[in-house]
Amino acid sequence: MLGMVTMNLYLETYGCQMNVSDSQKIETLFGEEGYQLVSDFHQADLIIINTCSVREKPEQKVFSALGRYLPLKRQNSRLVVAVGGCVAQQWGARLQQKCSGLDIVFGTHAIDVLPAMVREVRNTCLPQLDTAFRSAIPSLDIIPRYAAGTLTAFVTIMQGCNNYCSYCIVPYVRGREYSRPSDSIIAEIRQLAKNGIREVILLGQNVNSYGLQTAGELNFPQLLARVNEIHGIERIRFTTSHPKDLSDELIAAFVELDHLCPQFHLPLQSGSDRILERMGRGYSTAEYFDKVERLRQVCPEIAFSSDMIIGFPGESAEDFQKTVDMIRRVRYDTVYSFKYSPRPGTRAVSFPDQVEEAVKKERLRIFQTLQDEITSKNLRKLEGTTQEILVNGPAKRGGDQWVGRTPTNQIVNFSSDENFTGQTMTVRITRALRHSLKGDIVQHG
Numbered sequence: 445m446l447g448m449v450t451m452n453l454y455l456e457t458y459g460c461q462m463n464v465s466d467s468q469k470i471e472t473l474f475g476e477e478g479y480q481l482v483s484d485f486h487q488a489d490l491i492i493i494n495t496c497s498v499r500e501k502p503e504q505k506v507f508s509a510l511g512r513y514l515p516l517k518r519q520n521s522r523l524v525v526a527v528g529g530c531v532a533q534q535w536g537a538r539l540q541q542k543c544s545g546l547d548i549v550f551g552t553h554a555i556d557v558l559p560a561m562v563r564e565v566r567n568t569c570l571p572q573l574d575t576a577f578r579s580a581i582p583s584l585d586i587i588p589r590y591a592a593g594t595l596t597a598f599v600t601i602m603q604g605c606n607n608y609c610s611y612c613i614v615p616y617v618r619g620r621e622y623s624r625p626s627d628s629i630i631a632e633i634r635q636l637a638k639n640g641i642r643e644v645i646l647l648g649q650n651v652n653s654y655g656l657q658t659a660g661e662l663n664f665p666q667l668l669a670r671v672n673e674i675h676g677i678e679r680i681r682f683t684t685s686h687p688k689d690l691s692d693e694l695i696a697a698f699v700e701l702d703h704l705c706p707q708f709h710l711p712l713q714s715g716s717d718r719i720l721e722r723m724g725r726g727y728s729t730a731e732y733f734d735k736v737e738r739l740r741q742v743c744p745e746i747a748f749s750s751d752m753i754i755g756f757p758g759e760s761a762e763d764f765q766k767t768v769d770m771i772r773r774v775r776y777d778t779v780y781s782f783k784y785s786p787r788p789g790t791r792a793v794s795f796p797d798q799v800e801e802a803v804k805k806e807r808l809r810i811f812q813t814l815q816d817e818i819t820s821k822n823l824r825k826l827e828g829t830t831q832e833i834l835v836n837g838p839a840k841r842g843g844d845q846w847v848g849r850t851p852t853n854q855i856v857n858f859s860s861d862e863n864f865t866g867q868t869m870t871v872r873i874t875r876a877l878r879h880s881l882k883g884d885i886v887q888h889g
């Protein structure tokens with residue numbers, strides 16, 4: 445009888461695109477169990493928090509969220525509360541000791557067993573914990589169900605990381621690198637294309653090393669070539685790359701593969717070789733810049749984005765200046781920049797020369813002001829050009845306004861009396877705004 449009743453799921457997600465993708469899978473699994481998604485947590489029978497621990501701030505958000513949700517169990521005895529993702533992986537049983545009443549802690553390899561854990565709690569009222577690392581990760585093969593009309597899908601191709609950069613918690617909470625079999629990836633994307641998906645974003649902590657640990661598996665450029673052949677997929681993007689693993693073969697893919705978008709997220713982290721060395725990144729700024737230039741030679745319109753850590757231990761004013769110089773040289777479209785955040789268990793926590801909070805804060809402000817100027821300048825350069833945009837749908841502010849994206853992933857707003865959602869159109873860029881563009885239709889279809 446229980447299976448017939450619709451129950452309410454409130455799902456809260458922090459962090460990266462992989463967490464967003466994991467939440468889409470969780471939503472799909474619970475859809476099959478008879479749960480519908482609600483936006484008001486007061487109505488929930490099940491609350492799931494999918495967490496991130498890459499920096500301290502998103503980690504803190506988990507504890508304040510639990511402070512909000514756990515007291516609700518006093519009024520609603522049916523309510524089950526679960527915490528998953530990177531914080532759950534890291535804290536494990538300690539999370540249930542610290543937060544009494546927390547029913548479920550599920551790690552980054554346990555998404556597929558989560559519905560069974562919820563059923564177990566409902567049957568036995570006993571808390572459940574699963575933070576085991578699996579050698580193959582079953583949840584990678586869960587295909588999320590997308591709402592009709594969805595154009596873009598995330599496809600996880602690998603998970604985990606073997607790099608152990610000195611600041612980073614990811615290898616400890618996502619586990620060692622595991623590449624999903626290419627047959628399963630191709631089958632999923634074929635299915636997505638049949639269901640109307642036009643753009644795929646291939647996800648992994650380091651997609652460049654896809655397949656390298658598995659005998660007989662395709663490597664990343666070979667996988668891209670296979671995806672490029674799938675009928676109906678017009679745009680292929682991927683994230684994240686490690687500069688040291690960016691191969692000549694991948695650079696050549698930007699010439700050879702017509703559906704591969706001219707966009708590259710290539711985290712630099714610091715513009716100082718001394719700091720890169722201490723981070724354990726395995727490349728110099730010269731090697732990085734050489735790869736950027738070679739990509740620009742084969743694909744002049746390519747747009748770069750990056751992650752940057754400001755105030756890593758030992759970062760002097762001179763090191764910081766080198767980071768600033770580097771963003772001027774590369775001219776990124778977007779940089780996701782954060783103050784260095786000490787993470788328990790990583791090597792950099794015990795580096796003696798931690799940078800003062802106020803210094804980090806000031807450097808971040810200077811950095812972001814400059815990057816904003818570079819972003820605006822790049823957008824202004826597009827004024828007067830024509831761009832092929834894939835139309836995503838109506839703009840948030842409604843009316844006759846619509847929104848699409850360029851191959852380089854810039855947002856373009858335009859007006860039209862007709863609905864061209866899902867179509868590729870040519871627009872002339874008329875104006876650059878702070879983070880987006882305005883355009884006029886030149887041609888559609």
Ligand code: 5AD
Pocket residue numbers: 498499611612613711713751752753782783784785786787
């Ligand atoms: N402090 C600040 N930023 C970090 N990142 C990873 N670990 C830390 C940390 N301890 C950033 C890196 C990475 C992105 C996902 O998060 O820039 O590329």
Ligand code: SF4
Pocket residue numbers: 605606607608609612613614615649650686
């Ligand atoms: Fe973290 Fe470095 Fe792995 Fe990226 S490559 S996930 S920064 S350890």
